[in-house]
Amino acid sequence: MLQLSHFTTVLLFALFASTVFGITMRETPRRMFRYGTYCFALFVGSVIVFSWIMKFISP
């Protein structure tokens, strides 16, 4: 069974989901790339931010 770390899993999830979002939500290749990159950054950035928040609020 494949054992990936939590962060690697997040990166893979963000990469694949952002690719599909970019292609399906925008019309030109340039805008697809920019939107995909934006989604990827939001996925990974929000994971990092919420991870730190959980670290500080956990008992």
Add this chain to the structure above:
Amino acid sequence: MATAPNKTAPVSKSSQQGSVYLPLIAGWLVPGAGHFLLRKWWRGGLLFASIACMFALGMAMGGKLYSGAQDILDLLGMLGDLGNGLMFFISHFMGIGAQHVRVTTADYGTKFIVVAGLLNVVAAVDAHNLRTGRKA
């Protein structure tokens, strides 16, 4: 910015109506196939690679493949899995996929499989929109 002229031959109304759902169904059965039918090669290739990799990684992580609907959460999970089209049916009939989630990574794998199915539905609808002209 100048756009390339449309070089495709005009299609008759009856043949347009007959095949308007073909990219939607093909895209559902095989990820990216709807875009391939519309000659959007690189879009279809990227969609296929993303969705198939996500499904395969979910399987490799020991993800659960929902095959029955014992409760509402199982039903929703199965609906998500059904979005994978042929990949779901082949895996289901070959008995691939865990029946129970025992480790954390298997839970991630289960989510990968469900989200791959949902993304495939989004991609299939995008192919349909391209076919109907709602999207360029």
